[in-house]
Amino acid sequence: MIFSGLFKKKEDRAILATPTTWLFNSLTGGATSSGISVNQTSALKFSALYACVRLLSESVASLPLHTYQRTENGKERLREHPISRMMAASPNKQMSSYSFREVLMGHVLTWGNAYAEIVRDSQGMAIELLPITPDRVRVDVDSEGTIRYIIDEQITLERDQVFHLAGLGFDGVIGYSPVKLAANCIGLGLAAEQFGATFFSNGARLGGILQHPAKLSQEAADRLRESWSNTYGSSNNVGKTAILEEGMSYAQLGIPPDDAQFLQTREFQVKEIARWYGIPPHLVGSMDAATFGNIEHQQIEYVTHTLRPWLVRWEQELQRKVYMDDNIFPQFIVDGLLRGDTKTRYDSYKTARESGWLSVNEIRELENLNPIDGGDQYIQPLNMGTVGETEEIDARSLLIPLLEDALFRAKRLQENAERNALRRKGDYYGEWRIAWMENDLPPLVAEIITPAIEAIAPNVADFDSLALMTAEKWIKTDDTVEVFAQKVIGGIDE
Numbered sequence: 001m002i003f004s005g006l007f008k009k010k011e012d013r014a015i016l017a018t019p020t021t022w023l024f025n026s027l028t029g030g031a032t033s034s035g036i037s038v039n040q041t042s043a044l045k046f047s048a049l050y051a052c053v054r055l056l057s058e059s060v061a062s063l064p065l066h067t068y069q070r071t072e073n074g075k076e077r078l079r080e081h082p083i084s085r086m087m088a089a090s091p092n093k094q095m096s097s098y099s100f101r102e103v104l105m106g107h108v109l110t111w112g113n114a115y116a117e118i119v120r121d122s123q124g125m126a127i128e129l130l131p132i133t134p135d136r137v138r139v140d141v142d143s144e145g146t147i148r149y150i151i152d153e154q155i156t157l158e159r160d161q162v163f164h165l166a167g168l169g170f171d172g173v174i175g176y177s178p179v180k181l182a183a184n185c186i187g188l189g190l191a192a193e194q195f196g197a198t199f200f201s202n203g204a205r206l207g208g209i210l211q212h213p214a215k216l217s218q219e220a221a222d223r224l225r226e227s228w229s230n231t232y233g234s235s236n237n238v239g240k241t242a243i244l245e246e247g248m249s250y251a252q253l254g255i256p257p258d259d260a261q262f263l264q265t266r267e268f269q270v271k272e273i274a275r276w277y278g279i280p281p282h283l284v285g286s287m288d289a290a291t292f293g294n295i296e297h298q299q300i301e302y303v304t305h306t307l308r309p310w311l312v313r314w315e316q317e318l319q320r321k322v323y324m325d326d327n328i329f330p331q332f333i334v335d336g337l338l339r340g341d342t343k344t345r346y347d348s349y350k351t352a353r354e355s356g357w358l359s360v361n362e363i364r365e366l367e368n369l370n371p372i373d374g375g376d377q378y379i380q381p382l383n384m385g386t387v388g389e390t391e392e393i394d395a396r397s398l399l400i401p402l403l404e405d406a407l408f409r410a411k412r413l414q415e416n417a418e419r420n421a422l423r424r425k426g427d428y429y430g431e432w433r434i435a436w437m438e439n440d441l442p443p444l445v446a447e448i449i450t451p452a453i454e455a456i457a458p459n460v461a462d463f464d465s466l467a468l469m470t471a472e473k474w475i476k477t478d479d480t481v482e483v484f485a486q487k488v489i490g491g492i493d494e
Helices: 021-028 047-062 082-089 097-110 183-201 218-232 262-277 295-323 342-355 360-366 395-456 463-476 481-491
Strands: 065-071 074-077 113-120 126-132 137-141 147-151 155-158 162-166 208-211 249-252 328-332
Touching: 047 097, 047 262, 047 295, 065 082, 082 097, 082 126, 082 295, 097 113, 097 126, 097 162, 113 137, 126 295, 162 295, 183 262, 295 328, 342 360, 395 463, 395 481, 463 481
Parallel strands: none
Antiparallel strands: 065 074, 065 328, 113 126, 113 162, 137 147, 147 155, 208 249
16 A cells, blocks of 8 residues: 555653653744744744734635535525535634634644544534644554544544644645744744843843953952843943943943844844745735835735635635535635725726626625626627627617717817807806807707718608707706717617
8 A cells, every 4th residue: 555654653652751852842842043942832922923824814714705506507606505604604602703714724824734623413414613723633644544633642533523724744644834844934033032122121232341450259240240230231221321440341242233134134034934924025014025016916916826725725625524515615705805906996897897798796796785686687799799690789879989979079069169158258158158059059069960860860851850859959968978879879760
């Protein structure tokens, strides 16, 4: 078998006096090059790592999780499916769906694995998911490849009884702990924080040497050191003037923090942790490389390259062990995270609507709006069609742009004439305008729109009367050009 011997574990016994290496490291954290012990708990004290874990956990927890059933035409959402209700509301009695997903993401982002016991009813349907902290779980794979989960070295659960969310790992079963892999990086960040805290607790001054011309006893030297530290050693004593007696002198040791690149080190460690988790630095507070023009693209990259792999892990593990039905599957909805600014979003909707692959109600659903009557219809551009299709269309509708242009030019003629008359007529403008609109303006508008009327209705007997009647209506209406043109087309009976 391919698994033969691969997962066998050597028997080792330990007592409190001589704990095994894995037990010691899990409790205290493994040693790092910086001298700081790092484990899953201490690592979260590093603000950059906490920010990465919080961001990814909250992102996954806050996304809508829907349940779908495969159909002949695609898929159909199942709102009343029992598991769908459980995952959307409360996977167990103690947690909401948000809390459950946030907890498991926190586990997998620090330990590399997240576990939850699957509680089933008598029919085998999952009814609860109970999180188990990873430090209580040992995964056992025998020579036949059978996976079992040992809880507290006392309880054994079979593979189908545990929801196991695993990060990157090379055996296909257990994920590597990001905290352990990045221990040196995290330790350096914690060491920099510790150095800064110590530096400021010492009055923002590095250590130095007090020189005395005489030879001091050990007791005198200890008393002098304590007196100096109490008087000048804290941040509250910064700026105090030191008085040196008996010929003593003070010499400062060490290098200035700027020369040690203290601030640059702290900033670089933030980017390092963001790199470990694949998160754009601006999302964890490092704005050096962020600009107004690239932040939106970095957000999209975060969704597609960082968040999406975690969502796929969730969906596939839920499909395998919770839903257990090839025709029913879960899916996270990430559209909200990919939405651009209002103008960009509306322009894309306009293109999709006019191209015929989104209906009004589908667009309204994306904007979290209720559907409207008649909003499920799709439209097709009049200058496009399926090859070989001979469906007849109303040729008059093709001439709408011609009529709209004529109406627009007529309206502009009216506005310009009234603007000039307002300057010339003064107090007589109102009286002039009434007479002008009743007598002079209709023939002018009719002359402009007559060519469009002739093109739209070539079989009408009296073009002049139709054009004049249309002009009079246009002068008095409050409709837009587009709406009025549609009414004209619909009102002409050939």
